[in-house]
Amino acid sequence: MNEVEKLSEEMLRTAFELDASDIHLIPRKSDTLIEFRIHDHLYEYDLMAKPIADRLISYYKFRAGMDIGERRRPQSGSYDIVIHEHKINLRFSTLPTPYDESLVIRLLPQIWNTRLSDLSIFSESTAQLSQLLNFENGLILFSGPTGSGKTTTMYTMLHSAKRRYNCRIVTLEDPIEKLNENFIQMEINEKADLTYQTGFKAILRHDPDIIMVGEIRDLETAKIAVRAALTGHLVLSTVHATNAVLTIHRLIELGLSKFDLKETLVGVVAQRLVTLHCPRCGNVCEENCPNRLKMKRRRTAIFEILTGLPLLDALQDKKPSLGRYKRLEDYYRQISALGYLDPQRLAPGADHVPS
Numbered sequence: 001m002n003e004v005e006k007l008s009e010e011m012l013r014t015a016f017e018l019d020a021s022d023i024h025l026i027p028r029k030s031d032t033l034i035e036f037r038i039h040d041h042l043y044e045y046d047l048m049a050k051p052i053a054d055r056l057i058s059y060y061k062f063r064a065g066m067d068i069g070e071r072r073r074p075q076s077g078s079y080d081i082v083i084h085e086h087k088i089n090l091r092f093s094t095l096p097t098p099y100d101e102s103l104v105i106r107l108l109p110q111i112w113n114t115r116l117s118d119l120s121i122f123s124e125s126t127a128q129l130s131q132l133l134n135f136e137n138g139l140i141l142f143s144g145p146t147g148s149g150k151t152t153t154m155y156t157m158l159h160s161a162k163r164r165y166n167c168r169i170v171t172l173e174d175p176i177e178k179l180n181e182n183f184i185q186m187e188i189n190e191k192a193d194l195t196y197q198t199g200f201k202a203i204l205r206h207d208p209d210i211i212m213v214g215e216i217r218d219l220e221t222a223k224i225a226v227r228a229a230l231t232g233h234l235v236l237s238t239v240h241a242t243n244a245v246l247t248i249h250r251l252i253e254l255g256l257s258k259f260d261l262k263e264t265l266v267g268v269v270a271q272r273l274v275t276l277h278c279p280r281c282g283n284v285c286e287e288n289c290p291n292r293l294k295m296k297r298r299r300t301a302i303f304e305i306l307t308g309l310p311l312l313d314a315l316q317d318k319k320p321s322l323g324r325y326k327r328l329e330d331y332y333r334q335i336s337a338l339g340y341l342d343p344q345r346l347a348p349g350a351d352h353v354p355s
């Protein structure tokens with residue numbers, strides 16, 4: 001193993017052990033800054049001399065199948081590695097900058113051991129998500145900003161359904177985030193005319209029970225989702241909106257009728273991730289802290305789930321009565337009251353409900 005390979009292996013292993021989602025190699029005037037994104041925050045990992053960083057970046061470009069000589073255009077590529085017996089897919093992307101190229105590596109561990117109950121410290125929420133899987137057909141929609149964990153929630157629900165019913169699950173994504181042999185997975189490929197619309201139609205001819213479609217962003221895809229739900233399938237997808245009620249409005253804006261929604265929609269889930277802070281120990285729990293188990297993952301999802309009567313209210317333009325469902329704001333307040341929010345991060349913009 002040469003020097004660059006050793007450097008790479010150590011950096012990737014450390015990133016994986018720290019649960020980093022991305023590694024940033026940022027060229028500067030006289031050195032290269034290396035940062036890890038861990039649970040949504042950037043941490044400095046190393047400052048590297050430029051010649052070494054250049055060799056490292058060339059090494060990645062070579063392994064990921066990019067053009068090493070091309071430095072003026074953005075490029076992307078990927079390859080798989082194994083760390084501690086876990087297969088990890090690495091996605092690379094470069095950008096030309098005034099001080100050479102910057103490179104970002106996304107780490108996508110190809111393992112799935114998350115259970116529904118692991119998603120949130122609020123068991124009422126994970127129980128509700130589990131109940132949504134009792135529907136044999138219908139439409140379940142998810143919303144939340146990028147990085148709010150929607151895909152993780154959908155995958156975890158699909159795994160739960162697979163274990164419970166051994167059903168045929170087909171996914172259509174852009175791109176496939178986690179390869180999984182339990183599902184039939186398909187990736188959008190515009191060049192091959194495989195779009196959300198054409199791919200979704202093809203899936204319906206493939207005898208699926210549950211279909212997961214990455215995103216509904218046009219009327220045509222929304223209509224196929226409705227048709228799929230009406231013909232006996234459970235459809236999971238995401239819609240760009242900031243809360244559960246606005247998710248419904250968004251579909252009506254796209255041109256879907258309220259009648260269609262009433263016939264098919266069984267649940268709307270809006271989600272955020274919140275970084276937890278132990279009221280006793282701060283960022284990292286000490287050995288004998290009773291919160292230790294809960295703090296293991298350090299981040300929890302909070303869910304605003306519209307289903308049953310509150311969903312019916314929302315579909316009839318009535319305000320869903322708050323006694324029956326909790327909004328994202330209510331969960332933030334509850335977490336704060338439990339002392340789990342970092343007081344230093346209560347500044348505007350940090351882990352708060354976007355208005």
Ligand SMILES: [Zn+2]
Nearest residue numbers: 278281285289
């Ligand atoms: Zn603690």
